[in-house]
Amino acid sequence: QERLAESGGGVVQPGGSLRLSCAASGFTFSVHGMHWVRQAPGKGLEWIAVTWSDGSKSHLAASVRGRFAISRDNSKNVLYLDMHELRAEDTATYFCARDYSPVGLQWKDLWGQGTLVTVSA
């Protein structure tokens, strides 16, 4: 069964760092672009980042550029999101999502359940 499972969320102080992981199973991870998408409490979906299937290229939303980094380990079938200089407005549930295409330009056909990140003193 195809599955994505996020982990690594928790409570972190403003200015702190956190690494999220997304474990993929049941499909060939290395042929799909992968995304991180978040949803702040009471807000809509916000796209954060995408990485190509081979990890050679990535794009980040302007709101997190310079603070967050997306990466992947295709040998372990894991997607990562490294978050630094965290702010209160980064508080959200973070979802990983699989893209139909290798370069992440198409639709997201598989999503994880999400992991909650709370930035608070």
Next chain:
Amino acid sequence: SYVLTQPPSVSVAPGQTATISCVGGVLQFLKIHWYRLKPGQAPSLVIYDNSNRPSGIPERFSGSNSADRPTLTIRGVEAGDEAYYYCQIWDYGEDAVVFGGGTYLTVL
């Protein structure tokens, strides 16, 4: 860059037809995708490439993209359809995914 605007809410009676629009400039040359999000659940794809249904999505769900007004239509609405619905594009100019603000479908 694109900003996709959706109505915040749509309400329909069971069995009726719900229509959710997604407005944001010249969209007719882009592919529009639609997702459903229920509280506490993972988002799920309901329409891709404007009008295609993934396996498992009933024929009651359809999509169109004409006259720069992408639309998600749900016929014969059921109580279980109550959820947030989001449209989404890839912005080639910004190399970014753009989501609409979301529409909450209420089944009366």
